[in-house]
Amino acid sequence: KMIKGLDVFKKHVKPILESRCLRCHGGKKIESDFDLSDREGLLKGGQFGVAVVAGKSRESPLVKLIQHAKEPHMPASAPKLADAETARIIEWIDLGAPYD
Numbered sequence: 001k002m003i004k005g006l007d008v009f010k011k012h013v014k015p016i017l018e019s020r021c022l023r024c025h026g027g028k029k030i031e032s033d034f035d036l037s038d039r040e041g042l043l044k045g046g047q048f049g050v051a052v053v054a055g056k057s058r059e060s061p062l063v064k065l066i067q068h069a070k071e072p073h074m075p076a077s078a079p080k081l082a083d084a085e086t087a088r089i090i091e092w093i094d095l096g097a098p099y100d
Contacts, residue, residue, distance in 0.1 A: 005095030012088040
């Protein structure tokens with residue numbers, strides 16, 4: 001399960017995080033104290049609490065934020081992720097949300 005999760009992360013999720021999320025949630029800038037640059041930050045969450053429950057996408061608020069089902073919509077001030085990208089993030093969370 002973790003090996004498949006790592007594969008999904010490397011091929012699909014990491015590029016999404018790098019292109020759509022890390023500008024505000026990793027590196028020099030960390031909005032809402034939510035740092036996506038490593039797994040520890042992902043699982044810790046930010047000022048609004050836990051964002052991801054590893055293995056449980058349905059219990060992960062991040063999913064509702066990227067689906068625009070809950071405010072604040074993410075990515076902020078940018079187009080919504082494509083459905084295929086959201087599906088990959090959901091799959092990755094359900095596989096334990098591993099990082100490489």
